[in-house]
Amino acid sequence: MYAGCKQYDFDQIELFWQEFWDKSKTFSVQEDPSKEKYYVLDMFPYPSGAGLHIGHPEGYTASDILARYKHAKGYNVLHPMGWDAFGLPAEQHAIKTGINPATNTANNVSVFKKQMKRIGFAIDWEREINTTDPDYFKWTQWIFLQLFKHGLAYVDECPVWWCEGLKSVLANEEVIGGRSERGNFPVIRKNLCQWVLRITRYADKLLEGLSNVDWPDSTKRQQIAWIGKSEGANIFFKIDGYGEEICAYTTRPDTIFGVTFLVLAPEHPLVEKIVTPKFKESVKKYAEISQKKSDLERTDLAKTKTGVQTGAYAINPANGKRIEIWIADYVLASYGSGAIMAVPGHDKRDHDFASKYGIAITQVIDDASGDNQLPYVGDGVLINSGRFNGLPSEEARGKITSWLRETKRADFAQNYKLRDWLFSRQRYWGEPIPIIWIKENDYRAAVANDKFYFKEFLPSEPISNGKDGITYCALPLCTAHLPLTLPPTDSYLPSGDGESPLAKIPSWLDVYVNIETGQIIPADSFSGKDKNSSWVLGRRETNTMPQWAGSCWYYLRYLSPHCETAIVDPKAIDYWQTPDFYIGGAEHAVLHLLYARFWHRFLFDIGVIETGEEPFRKLFHQGIILGEDGTKMSKSRGNVINPDDVVRRYGADALRLYEMFLGPLDMMKPWSTKGMEGVSRFLKKIWSEYVDRDGNTKSFHDNLSDECQRIVNETIKKVGNDIEGLKFNTAISQMMICLNSIQKAGGFDNVSAGNFLKILAPFAPHISEELWARLGNNGSIYDAPWPEYDDSKIVATSHKIIVQVNGKMRAELIINDVNMSEDAIFELAISIGNVRKYVADKKMLKKVYAKGTVVNFVVE
RNA sequence: GCUCGAGUGGUGAAAUUGGCAAACACGCCAGACUUAGGAUCUGGUGCCUAACGGCCUGAGGGUUCGAGUCCCUCCUCGAGCACCA
Numbered sequence: 001m002y003a004g005c006k007q008y009d010f011d012q013i014e015l016f017w018q019e020f021w022d023k024s025k026t027f028s029v030q031e032d033p034s035k036e037k038y039y040v041l042d043m044f045p046y047p048s049g050a051g052l053h054i055g056h057p058e059g060y061t062a063s064d065i066l067a068r069y070k071h072a073k074g075y076n077v078l079h080p081m082g083w084d085a086f087g088l089p090a091e092q093h094a095i096k097t098g099i100n101p102a103t104n105t106a107n108n109v110s111v112f113k114k115q116m117k118r119i120g121f122a123i124d125w126e127r128e129i130n131t132t133d134p135d136y137f138k139w140t141q142w143i144f145l146q147l148f149k150h151g152l153a154y155v156d157e158c159p160v161w162w163c164e165g166l167k168s169v170l171a172n173e174e175v176i177g178g179r180s181e182r183g184n185f186p187v188i189r190k191n192l193c194q195w196v197l198r199i200t201r202y203a204d205k206l207l208e209g210l211s212n213v214d215w216p217d218s219t220k221r222q223q224i225a226w227i228g229k230s231e232g233a234n235i236f237f238k239i240d241g242y243g244e245e246i247c248a249y250t251t252r253p254d255t256i257f258g259v260t261f262l263v264l265a266p267e268h269p270l271v272e273k274i275v276t277p278k279f280k281e282s283v284k285k286y287a288e289i290s291q292k293k294s295d296l297e298r299t300d301l302a303k304t305k306t307g308v309q310t311g312a313y314a315i316n317p318a319n320g321k322r323i324e325i326w327i328a329d330y331v332l333a334s335y336g337s338g339a340i341m342a343v344p345g346h347d348k349r350d351h352d353f354a355s356k357y358g359i360a361i362t363q364v365i366d367d368a369s370g371d372n373q374l375p376y377v378g379d380g381v382l383i384n385s386g387r388f389n390g391l392p393s394e395e396a397r398g399k400i401t402s403w404l405r406e407t408k409r410a411d412f413a414q415n416y417k418l419r420d421w422l423f424s425r426q427r428y429w430g431e432p433i434p435i436i437w438i439k440e441n442d443y444r445a446a447v448a449n450d451k452f453y454f455k456e457f458l459p460s461e462p463i464s465n466g467k468d469g470i471t472y473c474a475l476p477l478c479t480a481h482l483p484l485t486l487p488p489t490d491s492y493l494p495s496g497d498g499e500s501p502l503a504k505i506p507s508w509l510d511v512y513v514n515i516e517t518g519q520i521i522p523a524d525s526f527s528g529k530d531k532n533s534s535w536v537l538g539r540r541e542t543n544t545m546p547q548w549a550g551s552c553w554y555y556l557r558y559l560s561p562h563c564e565t566a567i568v569d570p571k572a573i574d575y576w577q578t579p580d581f582y583i584g585g586a587e588h589a590v591l592h593l594l595y596a597r598f599w600h601r602f603l604f605d606i607g608v609i610e611t612g613e614e615p616f617r618k619l620f621h622q623g624i625i626l627g628e629d630g631t632k633m634s635k636s637r638g639n640v641i642n643p644d645d646v647v648r649r650y651g652a653d654a655l656r657l658y659e660m661f662l663g664p665l666d667m668m669k670p671w672s673t674k675g676m677e678g679v680s681r682f683l684k685k686i687w688s689e690y691v692d693r694d695g696n697t698k699s700f701h702d703n704l705s706d707e708c709q710r711i712v713n714e715t716i717k718k719v720g721n722d723i724e725g726l727k728f729n730t731a732i733s734q735m736m737i738c739l740n741s742i743q744k745a746g747g748f749d750n751v752s753a754g755n756f757l758k759i760l761a762p763f764a765p766h767i768s769e770e771l772w773a774r775l776g777n778n779g780s781i782y783d784a785p786w787p788e789y790d791d792s793k794i795v796a797t798s799h800k801i802i803v804q805v806n807g808k809m810r811a812e813l814i815i816n817d818v819n820m821s822e823d824a825i826f827e828l829a830i831s832i833g834n835v836r837k838y839v840a841d842k843k844m845l846k847k848v849y850a851k852g853t854v855v856n857f858v859v860e
Numbered sequence: 861g862c863u864c865g866a867g868u869g870g871u872g873a874a875a876u877u878g879g880c881a882a883a884c885a886c887g888c889c890a891g892a893c894u895u896a897g898g899a900u901c902u903g904g905u906g907c908c909u910a911a912c913g914g915c916c917u918g919a920g921g922g923u924u925c926g927a928g929u930c931c932c933u934c935c936u937c938g939a940g941c942a943c944c945a
Contacts, residue, residue: 218865221940330945332944335944335945341945349945590940661873663872672871678885682885730874737883804926808926847925850879856926858925
């Protein structure tokens with residue numbers, strides 16, 4: 001049974017086999033303890049209204065080739081797909097049209113799915129998941145409640161990034177250079193009360209875990225930099241004339257003798273206290289100005305540093321010197337203790353500042369290069385440092401900290417750049433946060449009476465929030481009431497004052513909660529007569545979760561997508577564990593990939609899953625495909641390639657082959673329509689080696705020449721190795737070499753005809769299925785085992801040795817015995833005419849022989 | 861500014877990791893078959909030179925019998941970070 005066309009009609013062939021795979025559930029997969037598992041994961045797409053982008057099939061084809069190959073190698077392969085469907089575009093579409101984003105999302109998903117099926121990925125579609133499906137986000141909300149219970153979710157009123165363009169707050173990770181990661185709108189600092197996840201508690205674990213994963217270096221480095229752990233010391237400086245001390249964090253305690261002033265952030269709590277009357281006015285003014293500055297202005301490097309004196313003095317604990325205390329906005333209140341010890345001799349910023357304001361600059365580290373230009377920021381040997389003179393920096397750091405520690409003037413300390421994860425968004429299209437706010441009195445009364453439903457989810461400290469002078473406490477929704485779904489509305493626009501559109505739906509917002517049972521009744525249908533002491537009035541949390549929430553655990557849901565009793569069926573995770581291979585874009589290096597690692601470790605720590613501590617042990621980023629003009633594809637440039645057009649014109653197999661042939665998988669590469677023609681030609685050539693002009697299957701030779709045998713076996717070997725190494729471009733060129741030589745030899749033999757299709761199948765599955773069926777095979781080539789190669793056929797019987805004179809190639813020498821003695825080889829080599837010509841009459845200085853490859857005569 | 865990564869024909873790129881640079885493909889040139897060719901097949905195609913030959917992996921230096929590959933300096937492009945003390 002096969003499509004049966006006469007010519008290579010890719011449309012007919014591809015549609016035929018796609019239907020076949022669907023009907024026979026070829027890619028459906030179950031746990032099978034008799035087989036080793038292999039879990040291939042793609043970063044699931046956001047189903048945008050624009051449909052599949054030409055970049056999508058790059059990663060998906062790569063993972064598909066790997067999945068099909070591993071299946072052929074006998075693994076039980078899981079290769080699922082789903083939709084990361086909460087997100088901005090659907091919501092903005094809803095705001096514009098008034099149509100519920102769920103409707104629009106469903107349409108987009110069906111387009112994406114159809115497009116992906118048309119490219120022929122070996123995906124088990126029965127495991128399809130969608131983050132906006134209540135059966136899915138029920139468990140996202142459940143995980144939130146676990147975080148809540150374990151004290152990792154809290155609300156905090158603090159300066160957050162507010163994006164007016166999106167009318168929502170954003171996480172640190174979503175702000176890039178003062179603009180929003182999505183939409184590229186400017187952001188500003190604003191004080192708002194928000195949900196925050198305590199990712200900082202996992203900072204060390206997230207850092208250490210990176211040493212045990214096989215990830216691209218650059219991505220590891222980005223996460224390491226984002227976590228930003230540094231080791232150093234807190235040094236306590238006595239303030240002259242006050243009891244208080246100023247704590248300054250430094251990574252360079254070895255430079256303590258070079259501290260000639262202190263700088264506090266303008267917001268530092270001690271500033272007001274220590275400022276002398278003479279400087280009061282100027283300090284106040286400076287603090288006001290810097291508060292008005294945006295963060296972007298404050299961190300603008302080009303700007304010269306500014307600051308003012310406080311008039312107060314501190315004592316350098318190392319040498320007892322009196323040093324000035326300044327305030328300056330180059331010191332951040334949010335890092336370390338908001339105060340620094342300034343070492344202008346060995347810190348660029350401090351040097352700039354000291355030079356501008358005429359503060360003393362002392363050298364305390366000797367620059368080994370002898371170039372004693374300050375500031376010298378490297379390590380060296382200590383000078384002008386009393387008893388520590390002569391010590392190298394590295395050693396001095398520990399010794400000085402220990403010395404100051406004896407008198408409680410310092411202590412060892414670490415710091416992190418990582419901040420807690422701002423988790424709430426003022427948007428409609430996200431998972432509602434399953435929390436109800438009730439008055440603090442009601443909350444405390446219930447807990448005191450020991451009659452309350454949320455015992456299981458009681459955080460050690462109530463999460464509270466003050467509003468209009470009343471304090472409210474966060475009540476977790478009863479897990480039995482999950483999912484908490486989005487209420488219908490016709491107004492999806494955020495109010496812009498920090499509240500989500502959900503705040504405008506009173507029928508959903510105001511509820512009565514039975515504090516004993518967890519039962520909830522909308523306030524507008526709550527009748528007074530039911531009222532007893534257990535019912536309290538509450539207001540639902542109106543914020544929703546950020547888009548990253550759903551993608552934090554989706555790889556677990558694929559394992560048992562229909563499980564109703566847990567986020568993942570224990571039996572399924574016991575078998576499938578975590579993905580063996582994960583592929584997706586590099587743009588998620590510090591967003592999704594950091595958040596998901598956090599959640600995974602949390603779920604692991606609380607015993608919800610029993611796997612390794614890292615979710616993604618092997619990670620790969622596919623490169624970006626540029627437009628034909630070598631620039632990023634964009635509508636405005638008009639260089640966008642639509643995968644539908646490509647499939648229509650050349651077929652899915654050609655698209656798959658081409659995207660893999662383009663170049664190394666992880667590189668940025670420009671699209672080329674001419675290149676498409678090349679692989680398309682290759683497919684036609686393959687066809688014509690199997691099928692004659694009348695559409696009949698050709699007959700093959702009984703056997704092949706040694707040379708063809710060698711190439712066929714070498715090809716089987718190389719294609720397998722290249723797939724394992726994700727070097728698909730060279731795998732394809734090897735198949736081209738193989739076909740070219742088969743063509744020259746006048747065709748395949750029976751064995752190689754089948755084997756060639758088996759190695760082609762992961763790359764171009766449709767044509768492979770069709771030709772495989774025409775060879776008389778039943779069932780799918782997907783289930784055919786990967787062919788073995790014969791190493792003895794690959795070893796060449798004769799060896800070619802390059803003969804060089806003074807490193808220049810002069811001749812080739814063919815020998816049959818690789819183990820021939822060196823002297824014999826030299827003798828043979830030197831007797832070659834073209835070699836003798838260059839060696840004659842010259843003094844032989846050296847003879848080199850690299851076994852089996854090269855001879856080099858060095859003369860005069 | 862700092863930290864990485866990358867620079868190879870007209871183009872996309874290969875190179876067993878120190879051993880014939882340019883595999884494979886695109887494009888181009890010539891030819892064959894064709895009424896026709898934007899189909900197919902065959903051959904050619906790094907640069908200089910009439911030729912012998914010489915020169916070629918961003919530039920310059922170094923190590924080595926031998927360097928695209930290792931080391932140093934510089935240039936260009938890309939990515940990330942950007943006052944984190």
